[in-house]
Amino acid sequence: xxxxxxxxxxxxxxxxxxxxxxxxxxxxxxxxxxxxxxxxxxxxxxxxxxxxxxxxxxxxxxxxxxxxxxxxxxxxxxxxxxxxxxxxxxxxxxxxxxxxxxxxxxxxxxxxxxxxxxxxxxxxxxxxxxxxxxxxxxxxxxxxxxxxxxxxxxxxxxxxxxxxxxxxxxxxxxxxxxxxxxxxxxxxxxxxxxxxxxxxxxxxxxxxxxxxxxxxxxxxxxxxxxxxxxxxxxxxxxxxxxxxxxxxxxxxxxxxxxxxxxxxxxxxxxxxxxxxxxxxxxxxxxxxxx
Amino acid sequence: xxxxxxxxxxxxxxxxxxxxxxxxxxxxxxxxxxxxxxxxxxxxxxxxxxxxxxxxxxxxxxxxxxxxxxxxxxxxxxxxxxxxxxxxxxxxxxxxxxxxxxxxxxxxxxxxxxxxxxxxxxxxxxxxxxxxxxxxxxxxxxxxxxxxxxxxxxxxxxxxxxxxxxxxxxxxxxxxxxxxxxxxxxxxxxxxxxxxxxxxxxxxxxxxxxxxxxxxxxxxxxxxxxxxxxxxxxxxxxxxxxxxxxxxxxxxxxxxxxxxxxxxxxxxxxxxxxx
Numbered sequence: 001x002x003x004x005x006x007x008x009x010x011x012x013x014x015x016x017x018x019x020x021x022x023x024x025x026x027x028x029x030x031x032x033x034x035x036x037x038x039x040x041x042x043x044x045x046x047x048x049x050x051x052x053x054x055x056x057x058x059x060x061x062x063x064x065x066x067x068x069x070x071x072x073x074x075x076x077x078x079x080x081x082x083x084x085x086x087x088x089x090x091x092x093x094x095x096x097x098x099x100x101x102x103x104x105x106x107x108x109x110x111x112x113x114x115x116x117x118x119x120x121x122x123x124x125x126x127x128x129x130x131x132x133x134x135x136x137x138x139x140x141x142x143x144x145x146x147x148x149x150x151x152x153x154x155x156x157x158x159x160x161x162x163x164x165x166x167x168x169x170x171x172x173x174x175x176x177x178x179x180x181x182x183x184x185x186x187x188x189x190x191x192x193x194x195x196x197x198x199x200x201x202x203x204x205x206x207x208x209x210x211x212x213x214x215x216x217x218x219x220x221x222x223x224x225x226x227x228x229x230x231x232x233x234x235x236x237x238x239x240x241x242x243x244x245x246x247x248x249x250x251x252x253x254x255x256x257x258x259x260x261x262x263x264x265x266x267x268x269x270x271x272x273x274x275x276x277x278x279x280x281x282x283x284x285x286x287x288x289x290x
Numbered sequence: 291x292x293x294x295x296x297x298x299x300x301x302x303x304x305x306x307x308x309x310x311x312x313x314x315x316x317x318x319x320x321x322x323x324x325x326x327x328x329x330x331x332x333x334x335x336x337x338x339x340x341x342x343x344x345x346x347x348x349x350x351x352x353x354x355x356x357x358x359x360x361x362x363x364x365x366x367x368x369x370x371x372x373x374x375x376x377x378x379x380x381x382x383x384x385x386x387x388x389x390x391x392x393x394x395x396x397x398x399x400x401x402x403x404x405x406x407x408x409x410x411x412x413x414x415x416x417x418x419x420x421x422x423x424x425x426x427x428x429x430x431x432x433x434x435x436x437x438x439x440x441x442x443x444x445x446x447x448x449x450x451x452x453x454x455x456x457x458x459x460x461x462x463x464x465x466x467x468x469x470x471x472x473x474x475x476x477x478x479x480x481x482x483x484x485x486x487x488x489x490x491x492x493x494x495x496x497x498x499x500x501x502x503x504x505x506x507x508x509x510x511x512x513x514x515x516x517x518x519x520x521x522x523x524x525x526x527x528x529x530x531x532x533x534x535x536x537x538x539x540x541x542x543x544x545x546x547x548x549x550x551x552x553x554x555x556x557x558x559x560x561x562x563x564x565x
Contacts, residue, residue: 015389021439025435026407106310112541117516120519229501
């Protein structure tokens with residue numbers, strides 16, 4: 001018994017540094033942010049203002065714009081990417097396909113780039129005289145270059161295209177490995193029963209992959225809610241504030257304008273609340289009983 | 291039907307491949323061309339590679355940025371692996387009710403978006419600056435300190451520790467090794483592949499990190515590669531050939547690791563789902 005107690009204590013020694021580090025760099029800041037969200041003032045001169053920051057949110061056009069933009073990215077980009085990734089993984093799961101490894105590696109390759117690096121490349125590709133406009137003009141699809149980066153609508157499209165390029169292959173790899181665990185005989189049986197490929201996809205593949213689809217949807221949701229690198233490096237929030245994201249607004253409030261940490265912390269809690277709400281919804285929709 | 295589907299499959303996959311690879315192709319080709327040629331859409335390799343590279347190293351402090359990024363990434367990777375694997379091993383091998391509860395609380399931190407804690411973190415490092423300036427704002431240490439353990443890596447090591455044979459621990463105890471001795475002498479060498487996979491992900495995360503270094507590193511001599519590229523990318527008269535060289539150099543380490551250690555790479559990325 002004494003020996004067991006001793007072993008238990010040694011066990012705590014193994015984990016103590018992690019507990020301190022995560023407490024200090026995650027949970028303490030979370031708590032501090034909550035306190036900050038009830039304070040206001042410039043820089044370090046803060047005083048309690050009750051719910052002042054929270055009511056300011058609803059009358060702040062930049063915040064509302066950032067919220068709308070971020071949810072737009074989320075609702076357009078995540079579904080497109082998940083469907084594309086599923087589609088490619090099903091195509092690539094066919095063992096008789098030639099060049100499977102090559103296709104898989106190629107589609108995954110964007111996932112090795114840094115967010116800043118690929119954002120700058122996309123910015124240049126979609127600039128007024130960039131390669132995409134040149135291509136579209138040469139193909140006679142357009143006469144005048146599209147103002148991809150200086151038009152609010154197109155700038156959002158470019159950001160969505162960029163994120164989709166970066167992450168589709170990454171998600172595809174998760175689906176591919178899950179697909180390999182599905183028993184082939186289920187498909188055989190379905191074929192004998194006369195199920196079309198599309199029916200097989202909807203009735204077998206999707207339900208079997210449900211846990212992993214849920215997982216990738218949640219991670220992508222958390223990722224896209226925090227989107228910063230792409231927006232800052234492709235459009236810098238512009239034109240106007242038409243592409244600004246919540247994270248960028250938090251950064252601007254804290255480090256670009258006259259620092260207002262209290263209000264910035266309030267905006268940052270909106271992300272936390274959104275993460276919680278969306279994760280709960282996704283769990284409910286997927287009907288996971290665990 | 292089947293005959294008709296095959297060509298379509300190849301067509302879709304070829305288009306996807308083309309779109310996935312083209313930006314890489316363009317990046318490498320542009321690195322060898324003059325800025326003017328890049329704007330005119332030149333798609334062939336040119337002869338200006340060395341000119342672009344020497345411009346990059348002359349006009350921009352590329353060496354400092356590379357050194358800073360390397361120091362931060364190596365220190366962060368080493369500490370993450372050490373601290374997270376100790377914890378993953380501890381949580382799995384010395385299981386108790388209390389530790390399981392603590393583990394679940396730590397997992398909650400994975401749901402915390404970084405954007406929502408960056409302001410308090412910045413304030414925290416502001417306070418640290420007052421007592422220990424060498425750890426505070428605008429130091430390389432501050433750039434990696436918050437990442438030295440994450441719940442993801444603890445989870446990753448805990449999952450993989452499940453496969454570690456317990457007999458080896460008993461054997462170690464019989465040989466008179468201390469508990470910590472067992473960890474370093476037996477566990478670490480046995481789990482090499484797990485460490486490799488974790489190292490790749492930790493290095494990549496750190497090498498590519500942008501937001502936190504942007505917040506905490508202020509002076510030019512503390513700049514990291516992503517900060518440098520972001521600065522170059524926002525210039526009004528960009529020298530495309532030079533910037534593409536910088537981007538290629540920044541992408542090279544992770545791309546090389548991917549090509550030479552593909553198995554570990556994918557294992558690391560998927561670590562959170564298995565088991």
